[in-house]
Amino acid sequence: MTGLPLVGITSYLERAAWGVWDQPAALIPQLYVDAVTAAGAVPVLLPPQPTGGVPEALMARLDGLVVAGGPDVDPARYGARPHERTGAPHPPRDDWEFALVRAALAAGLPLLGVCRGLQVLNVALGGDLVQHLPDRIGEQSHQVAPATFHRRVVRTEPDSRLAGILGGQAEVLCYHHQAVDRIGTGLRPVAWSADGTVEALELPGARFALGVQWHPEADPGDPRLFRSFVNAVEEKTS
Template sequence: MSGAPLVGITSYLEQAAWGVWQQPAALIPQLYVDAVTAAGAVPVLLPPQPVRGLACGLLDRLDGLVLAGGPDVAPDRYDAEPDPHTGAPHRERDAWEFELLRAALAADLPVLGVCRGMQVLNVALGGDLVQHLPDRIGEQGHQVAPATFNRRPVRVSRGSRLGAILGERTEVLCYHHQAVDRIGANLRPVAWSADGTVEAIELPGARFALGVQWHPEADPADPRLFRSFVDTLTGTSRLRGTSTNTLEEKSA
């Protein structure tokens, strides 16, 4: 993969155990690494850093940024009191990802936000979140059980960047109890589930700034989103590639 683009993936900072050790560790599900590699890029792990002002220099060395899924964004980031269902804040990760994202957008570095990453994108641009989606929609179909992805249909806006990649209807793997509510400045909602939940947002005019509420990294049978992201970094085009799970194919 000589000459392949470098893609930074933000990561967790968690207490972890391996061998005889149990200590804080930077980690990311291998699914993200595999998805970036399969799309033709080299993944670079970006653990939360306490050093402020580091993001610009770091991003100068990268070709793209993936904001990975993870814990709930601290509600005070969008001037809200925490809901009882909202998880404990991970302030070091919040600070690190918000700094990285702002620097990336300022430099027009391509950004793909996954689940929490979409929420970070929305909050960073002044939006807010629904802190517990079941209270809003009356059911738990977006997060049916711990550590269990649920496949759901989504409708995608005609004429959007995401629509060019996935078409107007597709199925996605969801695992989230929060969602975007008020949309951040200049962002555009571009995908919705049947209950009206916003499932994707993008920033028109950016080279690539797209957030999805679902987990494309967990669906290797449909690599289109990661491929399109990496294509932006390399100047190639593989839009609307083969998928095994679009609604059009299932109904054919």
């Protein structure tokens, strides 16, 4: 390997204010940048933009892809009507991230999906989502309050890649009101919370294609997931 690997991180496209400015901006929580950097890679911001062959060209230059958390996926992507608690759609971001995920999988690029990123991976491969998890489980422990992560324990599938990284169970930081329901083609559930919610999916046979419903970037005291991802990235580039 001749240098540090490049890892793309998908970003928000939102109105933001800084200094004297208030205008649309491509942004990402610094936690993602710090997690990728601490794991030994160089983060590259990937803001939503017209696709037109760009995702495929990016795969030739990037060494790995992180699909970050964010707003709800448009239910039209999996043939459903929006629930009253589902957030407004973000078509540019959906278009961009779905195209990136498919291009990364086609190119064999290591991929890590975080929260929304897990959901994008599942829907991109033909799965669907529970649009408001409290309707399914009867309580709100997966999203206890605005902008508040909640620690919970997940158990992992014993023979999975995820179990090899985290062991039989792990304490993770959750913040989501949606979850995967029907599993996308080829994906395998590999972690669950005590209420039965699927918390992680893997794509068997891929170099590294893993999505988690929690937020490992928000837990710098446990860098195992990002380190394992970047290890797979380094193996690709060596």
